[in-house]
Amino acid sequence: MAKHNDLGAAGEALAARELSRLGYRLVDSNVRMKMGELDIVAEEEGEMVVVEVRTRTIGRMLPPEATVGPSKIRKLVRTGRAYMDRIGWEGPWRIDIAAITVGPDGKPELEIFRNITVGIIEP
Amino acid sequence: MKKGMLLLNACGGFDATILDVAGDRGISWEDILAGSCAALDRLGMKGAPREAFLKLVSSGWCEREIDRCDGMGIGLIFFGDPSFPSMLGDLCDPPLVLYLGGKALPPGERVAVVGTRKCTSYGSSCAFDLASMLAGAGVAVVSGGAWGIDGAAHRGSVASGGRTVAVMGTGVDIFYPSRHASLFREIMEEGALLGELPLGTPPRPWQFPRRNRLIAGLCSRCVVVEAPKRSGAVLTARLALEVGREVWAVPGRITDSVCRGSNALISDGAMPLTDIGEFAALVSGRQGELFPPIQGQGAPANFPLAPDETEVLRILGEKGDLTVDNIATEGKMSAAAVLRALGALSAYGLAVSSGPGRWSARVRTRA
C-alpha cells in the first residue's frame, strides 16, 4: 500500500514538471471535492485542464490510461464541473490523462492524452 | 340393357365384346344390374372392375349419369344403335358407349389428321391448311383435340366452315387442354366432341392410347402430319393400318427428330402426302378447282399483290426460314421494302414467321 502511494506521489510530481515544460500553467493539485478528487488542475491557452495522473509499472496487465474507465470519467466530469463552478470559471475546460509507465530499469515514461471526453461524452 | 352397358363401360376394361359373352352365356341383364354374384362370375368379372361395378350399382350412378347427360345436352350412343358409327365395328374392341357433345357425328367421308404436340410451324400450318382444304371439299376431319397438330387441324376445319370431330381422352365435359376450351365450343357448333369415358373423367396418361383406336376406327384415311418416333400419332397410324385404313404421312426434313416417326411410316409403306389439293380431290372425289380458297388466305380483291410482294413470295417459295437479310440480298431489295412486303403477306396469310426473325411461305392452295 505504501509503495503504491509512493509511486503515485512521485508520478504526480513528474507529471507536474512535464506539464509545465509543455506549456501548461499549473493552477492547483490534489484538489479534494465532495464527489471526488482532482490530481492536477492547469490552464493551457485559455482552456482549463483537469489532469488525471495514472502510474503503472510495466508488466502489469493494463496500460495506465486504460484504467480510466467510464465510471471514472463520469466522476471526473462531475468533479471537474463542480470545481469550475467553485472557482467561478465559465470558459472552456477539458480533461487530460497523464500516463506514467515505469520501465524495468526504473526509468519513468510520460504520455499525455488530451481531451479524453471527445467522442465519449454526448452533450 | 343400355344401363348395363353404361355401367360396364364406366368401370373400365370392358368393350362391346362383353355383349357377345353375355349373350353366349345366357346371362340376363337384370341379374347383372342386380349385382348377382352368379351373373358376374359367369361374365368373368373379377377384382377391381367388379368392385367398381358393384359400387356404381349400389350408388345409383347410372341414373345420375343419364340425367347429367340430359342436362348438358350430351347424347349417348350405344353399340348397336342405328346412329352408332358402323366403321367402329372394324375394331376388335369397339366401345360400348359413345358420349357425344355437339351437333352430331358428321356422316360421309372422314379423315383423321394427327401429329405431335410439339410441332414446328411448318407442321402446324400444314395441318391447318390440309384440314381447311378438306373442309372446303366437304370432308370431316377427326383428331384428338390436343396441343400442336391436332389443334391446328381442328382450327383449320373450323376456319373453313367444315365439320370436325375431336375424340377426347377425358370425359367429354372436361375441356383438356383448357386452352382449347373456346376451340372445343366452336367444334361443337358444327361437329362433335366424342368420347367413351364417363363424364368428369380427368386426363390420365393411359386413357390416350385407348382414345387413339377410336380415331383410327372412325376414319377411312389417317394422315400423320409430323410425329417423332415414339408418339401417339404413330400409334394411331399403326392402329389404322390394323383395321385396314389408308395411312398417309407428310414428309419432313430428315434431319429433324420431330418428324422421324412420320417419315418412318412412309418408308414402311404409308403414302407420302405431297400435295394438299390433290389429296383433297382424291378423298372427296371432286376436282380441285371447285374448292373454295382456304379461309383467310390470299390478298383481298381490291389489292392485288404488288410486284415486291410477289417477288418476296417467290423467294420464300423456293426456300423457307429466311431472314430479312437473306430475302433482301436475294431479291436485291432494301430491308424496308422486304418488311413492307412481309407485313402485307403475313396479314394475307401467305407468309408466316417460322421462327424468330425467319419467314416462310404458307402452303399454297392449288392454283
Add this chain to the structure above:
Amino acid sequence: MNRVNGVTLRGIEALKVEVEVEMTGGLFAISVVGLPDATVKEARERVRAALRSLGLSVKGRVAVNLAPADIPKEGALIDLPIAVGIAHAMGEVRVTEPAIFMGELALDGRVRRIRGAVPAALLARKLGFPLFIPEGNAREVSLVKGVTAWKVGHIRQLFAHLKGAAQLQALEPREEAEENPDPDPDFSDIKGQAAAKRALEIAAAGHHNVLLTGSPGSGKTLLARALKDILPPLSDEEMMEVLLVRSTVGLPLDSSRHRPFRAIHHTSSTISVCGGGTNLRPGEISLAHRGVLFLDEFTEFRRDLLESLRQPLEDGFISVSRASGSVTYPARVLLVAACNPCPCGFLGDPREPCRCAPSAVDRYRRKMSGPILDRIDLYVTVPRLTPDELVRFEGQTGECSAGVRERVLRARKIQWERWNPLGFQCNAELPERALRKQVKLDPDGRRFLKDVAGRVHLSGRGISRVLKVARTIADLAGDEGLTTVHLAEALAFREGSDLPWNR
C-alpha cells in the same frame, strides 16, 4: 445573421440549410441538432480534425444548429459549412455575405468531392448566393450557367479566401462540346439483322418502345445498346436534366451529349429501379432519363416491379411519397424489352430443337402481358444467324450509326414541327383522340387497314400502334400522306407478329 449555408438533398433538389454556431464555456463537446443523420453527426470528428490541421483548437461547448429544424439533413456535404461556421464563431474567418458551402472534410483538411453539386448550383443560382464547392465537383458545376462558384481543394485555401488573404480559383463556365461522341456499338459493328435495325431506326425516330424477341445469342443486348447512338444528341436542356440526376447520385460526368443507357436486371429491387429508400435517391429509371432503359429477360421480372414502372412510363416522371412530403424524379425513357420465344429459348430455331412442353410455352407467352407490353409499339424478332450466314457478312460493312442518325434527326424535326403546337414532340406520345383526328389515311389505306385488322385480329390499341408506327415510317421517308406502303411496313412490326406460329 445567417451567412453560412450548406445544403441537404431531397430527391434531386437541394434545400438550403442555415448553419448556426454558438460557443460557450464548459467541458469540451460539439453537438449538432436539426435532425442530422449519422453521417452528419460524424461531421464533428472530421471538422475538429480538419480545424486542428490548421492549428485551430476548438474549445468549450459548441452547439451547431442546422435550420430549418424539421427537415432531415443528410450526408457529409455539410462538413464544410459546419467548419466555416465554427471558424466564424471563433473569429478566425469572416463571412461577409450569405454563401453556400459544400464539401466533405478529410481529417487532414482536404475537401472531398460530394454528390449533389449540380442541384446545389441550381439552388445557389436561384438564391443569388456564391457557391463554394470541392475541386472534384468543379467539372459538373461548370456546366451550370449563371452561378458564381469557387473551387476549394483544402480548407486552408478557403479560410485564406474568407480572410481576404488570398483568392480561390473561380469556376470558369464551359460549354459541352457539340460534337457527337463515338457510337458504341456502331450499327456497322452488328452483322446482318436488317429487320431489327430498321425497327430501331423507327423506334428512335418516333420514340416508340420496342420488344425484341430472339433466342439466346441472337444479339438482342447489342442491338439495344446500339439504339442510344442513333438517337439525337442531348439538347442543352436535356443535358442539364441528365446532369442533375447524375450529380445527385454522385456519378462522374462522362461525355455529356451521349444518351444514357441503363440495363436493369430482373432481380433488382423496386427501390433501386424507381428510386426512394431512406435517403430518397433516384433509381435506374431516372438515371436512364432522356435515354434508353433496357429490360432484358423481361418475362422474368416480378409483377410488382413491372407495375411500379407503369406510372413513369406513362407520365415521364416518378413520385415517391414520404411523411414529410413527396419527391419527384424525372423518368422519361425509351423502353427496350427483350425476351426469349420460349422458356428454353430455342422455339423456331433452325438448328437447335426446342425442349419445352407446349403448355410451358403457353404459360410463358401468357406472362407477356401487362403494363410493359401495353407501352410497346414495335414487336420485332431477332434471328440467330447460322455460321454460314455470318460468314456471308464478313467483309461487308453495313450502314454506320451516323447515317441512321441523320434520318432520325430529319424525321424528328418533321414531328416537332407538326406536333409542337399541340404540345407533343413525337408520334409515340400521341394520345388516342389526337391520333384519330390528326393522322389521316387515304381511302385505299383505310380499306386496307380495315381488311387486314379483321384478318389478323388487331385490337383497337393494336390499330393505334400500327397507325403511329406508320406515321413515323412516312416521316422517315419524308412523305406527307399516309398510304398503304407505310401501313404494310408497320404491319410487319405489329403486336402478335412476334410469334404467330404456336397459334
